[in-house]
Amino acid sequence: MRVRVRLFALQRELAGAREISIELPDGATVESAWTSVVERHPVLAPGRPSMRFARNGEYADPATALADGDEVAFIPPVSGGADPSRSGAADPSHDGGDGRDRPRRILELRATPFDSTIIGELADRLATDEDGAVVGFLGRTRRSPGTPAPGQEAEAARHAGRAVDSLGYEAHETMALAVLAAIADEVAERFGVDRLAIVHRTGDVPLGEVSIAVVAVAPHRDAAFQAARYGIDETKARAPIWKAERFADGHVWIGEPARTAARAKEPE
DSSP states (O other): EEEEEOOOHHHHHTTTSSEEEEETTTTTBBBHHHHHHHHGGGGOOOOGOOEEETTTEEOOOOTOOOOOOOEEEOOOBOOOOOOOOOEEEEEEOOSSSSSOEEEEEEEEEESSSTTTTTHHHHHHHOTTTTTOOOEEEEEEOOOOOOOOOTTTTHHHHTTTTTTEEEEEEEEEEHHHHHHHHHHHHHHHHHOOOOOOEEEOOOEEEETTTTEEEOOOSSSHHHHHHHHHHHHHHHHHSSSOOOEEETTTTTTEEEOOOOSSSSOOOOOO
């Protein structure tokens, strides 16, 4: 069988390729694909303990069987990010009680900048006359560095004491949007909040600019607060979006191994 392997962030840089086509025997698994690629690019091998995998756009166990034509993505540690140039999705519109059609969800990756006014933009697009609460969260590029991804400790030490100039974001776009949709489903099921927006930047984000916006709209504040918090926490933990902190003479990939499933529900 022939399988297409996609590489991202640090693994893409180490291998010097975004995609690799490999041939595998019948009965091969996701782990087999990893082994095959590492035989070509041994420099990738140390990343295995923090690596997660996806098959055809969904997180997959290493033992998952493959078929001819499958796409396998190697998911390094993640951080957690369309107008005319965006990839995105909004759920079908509905009448909010004021005669205007409104989306139920706004889930987007934007390559173009946005600022703090996006909170009002998203709230105006989502809120209906039944909603008494809007809770918004903004993530901004900060000067101080974060925790380096596994394997980036030496490079982070080289930049110790320096200020971050900007952030660079990279995403597996189709998979990231699918994960955001799953998070929105969970928000609706757990907190009864149907109207949610998650908008994440891609590309370079200068110091002090906004990289992610989350807005939850609901009749009551408690649910809106819980929904917004869940939305940002799960996006950072699960969405295949990678962040590099850029310095004057290099960059450091930031993050932790991806969580491949929803956070466990808290006891009631």
